Amino acid sequence: MGGMPHRTSKSTNPGGEPARWLSAEEVAAWRSVSRMMARLSWALEGQLQRDAGLSFTEYHALAMLSEVPTHTRRMSELAELTNASLSRLSHLVTRLERRNLIRREPDRDDGRYTNAVLTEEGLAQLVANAPAHVNTVRDLVVDPLGTDDLLQMGAAADRIIARIDGANQSS
Amino acid sequence: MGGMPHRTSKSTNPGGEPARWLSAEEVAAWRSVSRMMARLSWALEGQLQRDAGLSFTEYHALAMLSEVPTHTRRMSELAELTNASLSRLSHLVTRLERRNLIRREPDRDDGRYTNAVLTEEGLAQLVANAPAHVNTVRDLVVDPLGTDDLLQMGAAADRIIARIDGANQSS
């Protein structure tokens, strides 16, 4: 809970050396995955920046707020959902607040919490730009893979995420 | 060739709306992939930063240079290999040059090219830090997936990359 921990958390591989090297085909596959991550983020960032004037994380902050009836979420919850650190989200929300897409309000019941609320204008922005973004995701990811391979990649991704979360937990 | 094009290149989805929405399971899978990309880059960046004082891209710049006998590559080639724009790579190499891990020299045959050369110190840095990095990749990616699923993900990644490159080519 509360977004990503700091990078100063303990190393995943305390023992360090020596490395068991990867096979040639494993290395090739990992490079493909690594390249995909770089290229795909770049392509999606670009599409959103051009069409909506929003970064990928900004877009998803609006999207995650729109999915609850109250259009409201705690900052820490929103950080977790957008894969951002709390610090990063706080800066980001400050910028979106200046653009009147989100506003902040303290939680009535417990003043330690800050709620981020999607404004009308923020919702309008999201609604206006969601179709083009979804089409891009479909075009670059869903169509080239097909449903079966996409689901398979999703399942594999979940195993990696679980490993990362597990490693950070035990620090 | 020549690293990544600018983000101002034409949109992937000229028609824009309307969007054909994704199924619930497709959305869930895409969110897993998206989250994996964010979490994994973050985890790998963190490991390298803590252990080696290098960013992921800086590490790979050194690694790509080490793989050729001359320890030398053109800037544009290195940009492509590290998935960085030429501008980003140029700034990055400037910083690594200050740390004496890479040096620049103009190509003798054609003065338009700049060659990036791995220094002894740069090679030493890489050799010192490669094992821990490979172990982290193994720990977070290869082991949770297993070789078969890793190769499958690599193949899927290649299809996505081909789609992105194809889309940018026709702009």
Place this chain on the structure above:
DNA sequence: GAAGATTGATCTATCAATCTTA
């Protein structure tokens, strides 16, 4: 003029320190 590369201005992410409420 075109390709490769660099530069400078601006914007964003990160880290560490701080602040607030309970």
Place this chain on the structure above:
DNA sequence: TAAGATTGATAGATCAATCTTC
């Protein structure tokens, strides 16, 4: 004092403009 959140300083990425060599 602990959890949630914010802030300020620094480092890095991006874009547009420029520079160099052919």
